[in-house]
Amino acid sequence: MSSLFQDGGCSSCKDPENSSHSRSRCNGSVSDFFRSLEENIADYCNTTGTQQFILVMKGDGVLNLGGTTTPTLFRFVTFDFRNCTAVLSYDVTAGATTTTRNLIIDCRSIAGVSCVNPGDLGIATA
Numbered sequence: 001m002s003s004l005f006q007d008g009g010c011s012s013c014k015d016p017e018n019s020s021h022s023r024s025r026c027n028g029s030v031s032d033f034f035r036s037l038e039e040n041i042a043d044y045c046n047t048t049g050t051q052q053f054i055l056v057m058k059g060d061g062v063l064n065l066g067g068t069t070t071p072t073l074f075r076f077v078t079f080d081f082r083n084c085t086a087v088l089s090y091d092v093t094a095g096a097t098t099t100t101r102n103l104i105i106d107c108r109s110i111a112g113v114s115c116v117n118p119g120d121l122g123i124a125t126a
Contacts, residue, residue, distance in 0.1 A: 026084035030110045034086045038079040045115035050075060055088075055105075056112040065090065065103070073116060077102060084108050 026035075033044060037051075045051045054071040055063040062071040074088040084107045092099050 026081050031084055031107045033113055034079040034107055035081055037076045052116045054114045054116055055110050058109055058111045
């Protein structure tokens with residue numbers, strides 16, 4: 001069983017649409033994490049129910065889209081290894097209404113991903 005953090009990257013980092021099987025421009029453990037989710041290779045968060053995580057951005061710390069000190073909880077939607085873009089969903093609550101929004105992000109700007117189990121942050125999770 002391979003680890004996302006082994007030197008040399010992952011063996012599934014080949015571009016299946018390229019006959020020469022060259023590596024995409026998208027390298028690193030965060031990209032490997034999202035690629036594994038996209039290809040259903042592994043569930044690194046290993047949570048029951050909806051898999052959620054927070055993002056740690058390069059140079060900025062934990063990503064918070066709500067304007068508070070509570071990190072934004074994200075769910076995986078899809079990953080495009082050719083341009084290193086992940087689409088993640090998150091919930092925004094205003095009053096009694098909760099709306100799901102999508103974030104499109106370049107994985108190369110993410111320093112890390114932290115899996116979150118329900119109740120880990122002391123807030124409700126979907």
